[in-house]
Amino acid sequence: MATVELSFSALPVHVRTARLIVTAVARRSGVAETLLDEVRLAVGEACSRAVEAHALRCPDEPVRLELTGDGRRFEVSVSDSVPADEETGGLPKMAAPEDGFEHAWNDGTAELGLAVIAGLADDVEIAATPKGVQIRMSWPVAETPSP
Structure with a gap:
């Protein structure tokens, strides 16, 4: 399967x-x-984390997804455009209640969301760069019986 690319407003x-x-x-x-x-x-x-990060830092930039299936694995990459922050150990600072958000990602919620992702996906990689954060997740593809 070819890669499917999707971007959406944050x-x-x-x-x-x-x-x-x-x-x-x-x-x-x-x-x-x-x-x-x-x-x-x-x-x-992953998408909710990216949307909330964009709301604070770059609301006009879209969130990007890439979906790829190679016959053995199905991979999803969710990318945001919020630069990494050295203060938070690489991940960007997230919104806080005083910014008008219901909860603050800096209070551990972001780590909880990443832990949930790690528990749900078969394989997870998180890359925080000056250009943004990318979360790559993958799952096995079921073997189909030969005809």
């Missing part, structure tokens, strides 16, 4: 659409039905 309402698209592509790529909820939830966590 608005919470678009996270649901991203989850639906990723689930459909995962199913088409051969991810087992029993893993689709894990794919949907992990991608939702």
Whole structure:
């Protein structure tokens, strides 16, 4: 399967659409039905983290997703445009309640979201760079019986 690229405005309402698209592509790529909820939830966590990061630092920049299936693995990369911050150990500073957000990512919520992603995805890589954060997740593709 070729890579599917998706970018969306950094608005919470678009996270649901991203989850639906990723689930459909995962199913088409051969991810087992029993893993689709894990794919949907992990991608939702990663997209929500990116949306909240953008809301504070770069609201006009889109969140980007790349979906790739090579026959053995289904991989999803969620990328934001918020530069890494040395104060937070590489991940960008996130929104705080005084910025108008319901919860503060700096209070440990961001780490909890990353832990949830790590528990749901088969393999996870997080790269924080001066250009932004990329979360790559992958799941195995079910072997299809030969005809």
